[in-house]
Amino acid sequence: MNARPTIYDVAQRAGVSKSLVSLVLRDAPHVAEAKREAVKKAIQELGYRPSRAASALASQSTRSVGLLIDDFRNPWFVELLAGVRSVLDPAGYTVTVADLRLEEASGRNPVDGFLAQHVDALVVAAEAPPEMVRDVRVPLVIAGTRSLTPLLGKSLDDGAADVVAGDDDAGGQLAARHLLALGHRRIAHLSGQGAPAEHRRRGYVRAMAEAGAEPLVYGVDGGTDEANGFRAMRQALDAGGRAAGGPPTAVFAANDVMALGAMAALRDAGLRVPEDVSVLGYDDSPLAAYGYIRLSTVDGHSRRLGAEAAQMALDRMAAPAAPPRRLLLEPAVVERSSVRETIA
Amino acid sequence: MNARPTIYDVAQRAGVSKSLVSLVLRDAPHVAEAKREAVKKAIQELGYRPSRAASALASQSTRSVGLLIDDFRNPWFVELLAGVRSVLDPAGYTVTVADLRLEEASGRNPVDGFLAQHVDALVVAAEAPPEMVRDVRVPLVIAGTRSLTPLLGKSLDDGAADVVAGDDDAGGQLAARHLLALGHRRIAHLSGQGAPAEHRRRGYVRAMAEAGAEPLVYGVDGGTDEANGFRAMRQALDAGGRAAGGPPTAVFAANDVMALGAMAALRDAGLRVPEDVSVLGYDDSPLAAYGYIRLSTVDGHSRRLGAEAAQMALDRMAAPAAPPRRLLLEPAVVERSSVRETIA
DNA sequence: CTGAAAGCGCTAACAG
DNA sequence: CTGTTAGCGCTTTCAG
Numbered sequence: 266m267n268a269r270p271t272i273y274d275v276a277q278r279a280g281v282s283k284s285l286v287s288l289v290l291r292d293a294p295h296v297a298e299a300k301r302e303a304v305k306k307a308i309q310e311l312g313y314r315p316s317r318a319a320s321a322l323a324s325q326s327t328r329s330v331g332l333l334i335d336d337f338r339n340p341w342f343v344e345l346l347a348g349v350r351s352v353l354d355p356a357g358y359t360v361t362v363a364d365l366r367l368e369e370a371s372g373r374n375p376v377d378g379f380l381a382q383h384v385d386a387l388v389v390a391a392e393a394p395p396e397m398v399r400d401v402r403v404p405l406v407i408a409g410t411r412s413l414t415p416l417l418g419k420s421l422d423d424g425a426a427d428v429v430a431g432d433d434d435a436g437g438q439l440a441a442r443h444l445l446a447l448g449h450r451r452i453a454h455l456s457g458q459g460a461p462a463e464h465r466r467r468g469y470v471r472a473m474a475e476a477g478a479e480p481l482v483y484g485v486d487g488g489t490d491e492a493n494g495f496r497a498m499r500q501a502l503d504a505g506g507r508a509a510g511g512p513p514t515a516v517f518a519a520n521d522v523m524a525l526g527a528m529a530a531l532r533d534a535g536l537r538v539p540e541d542v543s544v545l546g547y548d549d550s551p552l553a554a555y556g557y558i559r560l561s562t563v564d565g566h567s568r569r570l571g572a573e574a575a576q577m578a579l580d581r582m583a584a585p586a587a588p589p590r591r592l593l594l595e596p597a598v599v600e601r602s603s604v605r606e607t608i609a
Numbered sequence: 610m611n612a613r614p615t616i617y618d619v620a621q622r623a624g625v626s627k628s629l630v631s632l633v634l635r636d637a638p639h640v641a642e643a644k645r646e647a648v649k650k651a652i653q654e655l656g657y658r659p660s661r662a663a664s665a666l667a668s669q670s671t672r673s674v675g676l677l678i679d680d681f682r683n684p685w686f687v688e689l690l691a692g693v694r695s696v697l698d699p700a701g702y703t704v705t706v707a708d709l710r711l712e713e714a715s716g717r718n719p720v721d722g723f724l725a726q727h728v729d730a731l732v733v734a735a736e737a738p739p740e741m742v743r744d745v746r747v748p749l750v751i752a753g754t755r756s757l758t759p760l761l762g763k764s765l766d767d768g769a770a771d772v773v774a775g776d777d778d779a780g781g782q783l784a785a786r787h788l789l790a791l792g793h794r795r796i797a798h799l800s801g802q803g804a805p806a807e808h809r810r811r812g813y814v815r816a817m818a819e820a821g822a823e824p825l826v827y828g829v830d831g832g833t834d835e836a837n838g839f840r841a842m843r844q845a846l847d848a849g850g851r852a853a854g855g856p857p858t859a860v861f862a863a864n865d866v867m868a869l870g871a872m873a874a875l876r877d878a879g880l881r882v883p884e885d886v887s888v889l890g891y892d893d894s895p896l897a898a899y900g901y902i903r904l905s906t907v908d909g910h911s912r913r914l915g916a917e918a919a920q921m922a923l924d925r926m927a928a929p930a931a932p933p934r935r936l937l938l939e940p941a942v943v944e945r946s947s948v949r950e951t952i953a
Numbered sequence: 954c955t956g957a958a959a960g961c962g963c964t965a966a967c968a969g
Numbered sequence: 970c971t972g973t974t975a976g977c978g979c980t981t982t983c984a985g
Binding site: 269271272273283284287290291315316318319320321322323324325 | 977978979980981
């Protein structure tokens with residue numbers, strides 16, 4: 266017998282019917298102990314593994330949810346995923362992860378992939394093109410970005426998606442105010458493309474304006490990656506050198522990897538962090554916590570974000586018609602060693 | 610019509626038979642252009658997506674392979690995955706990834722999960738317990754670690770697994786010789802648990818012995834993480850302070866994150882890299898390439914590793930009875946800024 | 954509590 | 970080239 270064993274094989278070997286095997290698999294309540302044991306033994310001996318394909322087909326449910334993230338290279342997703350699993354695992358759901366960047370690179374549509382796989386719900390934690398998530402016929406929750414919200418409101422027929430996101434506007438303000446409170450006035454902001462960066466930038470600009478300080482934004486048209494962090498920092502330095510005020514005494518970067526790029530540029534310029542220039546990141550990614558880096562940063566609570574998103578998915582599966590929910594998480598600054606008071 | 614559309618719906622709408630729809634889906638050669646268009650149009654209008662579950666069940670194949678990695682937090686896997694996909698995507702295969710650490714944490718067996726999902730092949734790039742991969746009845750390739758090899762030889766009935774790994778022994782030797790050639794003699798090695806670290810350690814010890822230098826190994830009983838890199842570096846420093854020779858002039862860490870921990874310890878001790886102490890990592894992970902870090906490291910060619918592993922999987926699916934293959938990749942050192950000649 | 958029977962959506966021979 | 974016919978392995982009524 267070389268082929269994969271089926272319930273039939275198990276049933277036969279255990280001397281029971283096929284349905285009984287099905288029952289002990291989903292450990293149903295009223296099954297005679299003896300038979301249950303016999304079935305388990307047969308499963309063991311045969312190396313039987315139930316076929317998900319068959320069960321999905323028969324039950325019209327896979328008890329799985331798809332999680333779409335932006336980019337495996339940005340460790341931000343790790344905590345998000347941990348949060349998602351912390352609520353989905355106990356509920357008996359499986360989660361499968363796909364990386365938008367990678368899927369697009371190979372010309373595929375990850376949402377189609379998930380749907381073909383019969384996921385019972387979808388959590389999108391990436392900036393997916395709206396048409397990609399339009400018309401999915403399973404519960405959809407958008408995690409971590411607010412940009413899709415308005416677009417979705419119109420296009421989803423059967424109720425808009427649930428949304429949980431970090432309040433990036435508030436985070437940007439928080440960051441600027443934090444630096445301002447420490448006495449900094451020449452605070453540069455390193456930004457980039459994409460909705461989260463945009464919100465953070467807006468928050469920063471508002472807080473600077475309120476304090477009567479001049480907003481100094483660089484790198485807006487680049488990526489939110491290390492290279493652009495480096496470039497934008499160099500620009501800030503060059504601009505500061507020519508300007509009356511001198512170089513910035515503090516820098517707020519749109520995320521941690523940009524901050525890391527900025528730190529490299531500062532070191533190359535012979536400037537010390539935080540003695541000469543304070544650097545504040547965003548995301549509280551694992552990067553920021555390394556002892557060699559010790560980056561002060563704004564925590565968007567990605568783990569909690571994941572957990573809330575998962576809970577929303579669960580709730581919606583239970584009550585598809587409930588009104589859509591929106592939740593904004595309040596960011597907080599995490600002090601490490603890259604920020605200090607201005608010495609002026 | 611709220612339910613998910615099926616081929617029947619598509620066929621009806623396009624005015625053709627179900628089998629014709631099936632044919633255009635797998636774009637078969639001899640189909641009338643008009644009908645093909647009609648079918649495509651119907652698919653579009655209905656938002657039809659083929660059911661993987663049904664097709665898996667009917668065809669006994671999913672055209673998917675499972676990739677088991679160690680830990681999403683270690684960015685090592687990113688390039689590995691890119692390599693895997695670079696050969697599997699064009700071949701029309703889908704790859705699904707699972708993280709061993711996470712699965713074990715929630716008490717699941719990822720291999721069972723993959724098998725239940727009907728993957729057509731399995732690539733294991735993690736130190737999975739041998740019993741976990743015993744008795745999988747699909748093509749199996751072990752990527753990146755040699756430790757499972759001897760165990761598997763015995764336990765797999767239908768031919769052992771294919772294996773492709775970095776030659777960690779050679780890498781350890783290479784690292785030590787590289788530092789030796791730069792004039793270093795007091796070269797500490799920061800190690801940890803697990804097979805790769807063990808091989809790297811062995812290579813290091815051999816090269817040191819051959820050069821008549823004393824092996825200085827620390828951290829063997831800890832993890833291969835940043836914290837242990839930090840701790841082991843501290844121990845090396847303390848030992849060097851008491852010893853006749855003084856502290857090491859160079860450090861070789863079992864991987865990049867340990868090296869990063871070491872760099873933190875060195876800075877805390879007031880030592881500069883590379884002026885006072887050279888630091889060499891292993892893996893050439895994305896971490897090492899950051900401008901702020903610029904870690905010299907040993908490249909295990911993870912992308913190529915992934916590509917080779919995927920090719921082996923493909924080959925074995927095509928020829929299940931072919932003799933098992935083993936491939937060892939030769940590591941190379943990547944020079945960045947954390948290593949220099951000794952000044953002695 | 955247990956067994957029989959009917960499909961879930963699709964593929965894979967075939968015969969038209 | 971097209972339509973028919975069986976299942977794939979499992980869940981789920983529904984009678985015993």
